[in-house]
Amino acid sequence: MKEKVEIVEGDITKQEVDAIVNAANTSLLGGGGVDGAIHRAAGPELLEETRKIGGCPTGEARVSKGYNLPAKWVIHTVGPVWGGGNRNEENLLAGCYKNSLKASVETGAKTIAFPGISTGVYRFPLERATEIAMTEARKFLESGEGIEKVVFVCFGEKALKTYQEVFARVFG
Numbered sequence: 021m022k023e024k025v026e027i028v029e030g031d032i033t034k035q036e037v038d039a040i041v042n043a044a045n046t047s048l049l050g051g052g053g054v055d056g057a058i059h060r061a062a063g064p065e066l067l068e069e070t071r072k073i074g075g076c077p078t079g080e081a082r083v084s085k086g087y088n089l090p091a092k093w094v095i096h097t098v099g100p101v102w103g104g105g106n107r108n109e110e111n112l113l114a115g116c117y118k119n120s121l122k123a124s125v126e127t128g129a130k131t132i133a134f135p136g137i138s139t140g141v142y143r144f145p146l147e148r149a150t151e152i153a154m155t156e157a158r159k160f161l162e163s164g165e166g167i168e169k170v171v172f173v174c175f176g177e178k179a180l181k182t183y184q185e186v187f188a189r190v191f192g
């Protein structure tokens with residue numbers, strides 16, 4: 021299972037995979053962070069399409085094309101805003117990973133790259149978020165549903181170190 025997982029440091033918009041995941045907000049109309057970077061790299065047609073999609077509830081996922089990105093598809097998911105941990109944040113974040121992987125398979129994507137959903141302006145604690153990400157990826161890969169590679173893209177060295185530590189725990 022673990023050979024299907026890759027951890028890289030870098031910019032998700034540069035990833036050569038079938039689908040990249042966007043940490044969006046419920047409007048799907050763009051924003052800052054990774055969402056802003058994906059919209060800039062994909063070009064204005066992405067916003068035209070996400071406007072037609074018309075939003076996405078927290079924990080769910082919606083698929084669009086990738087336009088000028090190397091990735092053919094963008095899977096937009098909305099992470100929870102961290103509010104201390106008693107507002108169902110963990111289940112909602114797990115839902116983001118589960119539903120993004122499911123949407124990816126339904127679209128025909130076999131390789132998928134994730135950013136650290138909710139770990140930026142939504143303030144979800146990085147280590148716990150990473151445990152949830154890896155646990156859901158492992159469960160999904162074990163169920164054998166057609167994903168060949170899951171790439172976790174870490175933005176910066178601190179994130180990379182956390183992802184490597186959690187990977188050793190969850191997949192080791």
Ligand code: AR6
Pocket residue numbers: 030031032033043044045050051052053054055056057099135136137138139140141142143173174175179
């Ligand atoms: N490639 C990979 N990871 C990145 C990149 C990039 N180019 N840029 C940032 N990150 P955030 P959230 C990392 O804040 O917490 C937006 O405005 C970043 O270091 O982008 O889910 C949306 O519209 C962090 O680890 O997303 C929403 O309103 C992770 O991506 C809101 O932010 C996520 O940080 C969503 O907040």
